[in-house]
Amino acid sequence: xxxxxxxxxxxxxxxxxxxxxxxxxxxxxxxxxxxxxxxxxxxxxxxxxxxxxxxxxxxxxxxxxxxxxxxxxxxxxxxxxxxxxxxxxxxxxxxxxxxxxxxxxxxxxxxxxxxxxxxxxxxxxxxxxxxxxxxxxxxxxxxxxxxxxxxxxxxxxxxxxxxxxxxxxxxxxx
Numbered sequence: 001x002x003x004x005x006x007x008x009x010x011x012x013x014x015x016x017x018x019x020x021x022x023x024x025x026x027x028x029x030x031x032x033x034x035x036x037x038x039x040x041x042x043x044x045x046x047x048x049x050x051x052x053x054x055x056x057x058x059x060x061x062x063x064x065x066x067x068x069x070x071x072x073x074x075x076x077x078x079x080x081x082x083x084x085x086x087x088x089x090x091x092x093x094x095x096x097x098x099x100x101x102x103x104x105x106x107x108x109x110x111x112x113x114x115x116x117x118x119x120x121x122x123x124x125x126x127x128x129x130x131x132x133x134x135x136x137x138x139x140x141x142x143x144x145x146x147x148x149x150x151x152x153x154x155x156x157x158x159x160x161x162x163x164x165x166x167x168x169x170x171x172x173x174x
Contacts, residue, residue, distance in 0.1 A: 041150040043131070045096045046172035047103070053096045057150065060131060063087045063095050068130065070154050073161045084154055086132030090123055092171065100124070103173040108153050111143060111167040116153070117174075118163075130154045131168065143167045 042056040065087055071079040093100055100106065106118045123129055132154045133140055140149025148166035155163050 041133075043092075043151055043168055044170045045093070045098070046170060047098060048174065049172070052098070055092065055096070057133060059095075060087055060092065060133065060151075063091050066130075068127075068154075068156065070156050071159070071161070072164075073159065079159075082135050083137065084130065084132040085134035085137075086130040086154065088126045089118075089129040089131055089153070089171070090126055092131055093123070093173070098173050100173060105174050107170075107172045107174050108165045108168055109170040109172070110165050111169045114165060114167075116163050116165050118155075122155075122157075125157070128155060128157045130156070131171075 042054045043060075044051055045053045045055060065085050067083055067085050069081055070084055071081050073079040089106070090100070093106070100120050100123055103120065105120065106123045107115060108118070109115050118129060130153070132152050133150060135148075140152060141147030142150055143166065151168040153163075153165040153168055155161075158164065
């Protein structure tokens with residue numbers, strides 16, 4: 001009986017090791033792509049899951065950067081006011097020709113897997129949601145450098161910063 005239990009345990013362990021190895025192998029390409037996207041500083045724009053454009057830092061800056069104040073409120077600190085530089089999200093979507101009234105939500109995805117959804121009415125408010133790339137006059141550093149960039153979604157009308165999105169890699173209309 002003990003020999004049979006040992007064989008079962010070894011078989012289960014072998015299957016688990018094979019599953020983990022397979023998952024790690026399949027995820028390697030995804031990790032490479034995310035690192036490339038982070039260092040290349042670009043955002044993928046999608047509609048209904050289909051990629052429409054890749055927008056880099058220079059393109060976003062040319063859309064008409066604005067400086068704005070927003071309060072960052074974290075679980076470790078109270079609200080702290082910062083000067084951000086960026087572009088209203090609606091301007092980015094207009095620039096690629098997306099008609100946002102064709103969708104029900106704008107979905108923002110981050111390199112670390114964080115995802116946030118915004119109602120169309122929130123996105124239409126030109127003084128609410130921004131794609132930021134500078135904080136207090138300095139370009140945001142990447143997550144691997146300890147920062148929150150190269151791009152971060154700032155929601156000015158979110159008093160607790162709960163729907164802000166660091167490490168933005170993709171913006172999609174659903």
